[in-house]
Amino acid sequence: MLDKIFIGLIVGLVLIILMMLVRVFKGPSIYDRLNGLGVIGSDTILLIVLIGYYNKRADMFVDISIAYAILGFIGLVVIAKYFDRKET
Secondary structure (H helix, E strand, C coil), X not given: CHHHHHHHHHHHXXXXXXXXXXXXXXXXXXHHHXXXXXXXXXXXXXXXXXXXXHCCCHHHHHHHHHXXXXXXXXXXXXXXXXXXXXXX
């Protein structure tokens, strides 16, 4: 029963990530696109942790998700700084 819940959550998160990819590519403004990237990053972190719990190796996948979160945050800040300088 718990496996079906994890599979349902994983499928739901993948669908949310796909919807946010549409927002990133078709967003009306740069802020919508950056917001979409932030949502994709946080959902991917949650997806990695859920896959870890599903595979019963949560300790390894939590470490991977923490590293991904740090890299995603730094990347998003760099992209935001780039677009901030570009507009002025």
